[in-house]
Amino acid sequence: MNTKKTSNQVASLAAATLQDSSASKTAKSLAGSVLAQSSTKKQTGSGLEEKASQVLKSNKYSLKTKALAGSVLSQSVKKR
DSSP: OOOOOOOHHHHHHHHHHHHOTTSOHHHHHHHHHHHHTSSSOOOBOHHHHHHHHHHHHOSSSOHHHHHHHHHHHHTBOTTO
16 A cells, blocks of 8 residues: 555645646646545556556647646555
């Protein structure tokens, strides 16, 4: 089990992303996961792990979206 939790800075970024009407569907998906993990023991599912990995490998996403992806991956299940 992963015991990492979302930092306040990344949680704020996630909240702002969810409120941003111009944010991509991918960014909002990652932001939702980040916030879900901010105060609970929830962990990233395998589907979202794959999406976050693709975001980090791609040049088309912003640094903010990549920060959300990094947070999601850092809270993933270690055994996968």
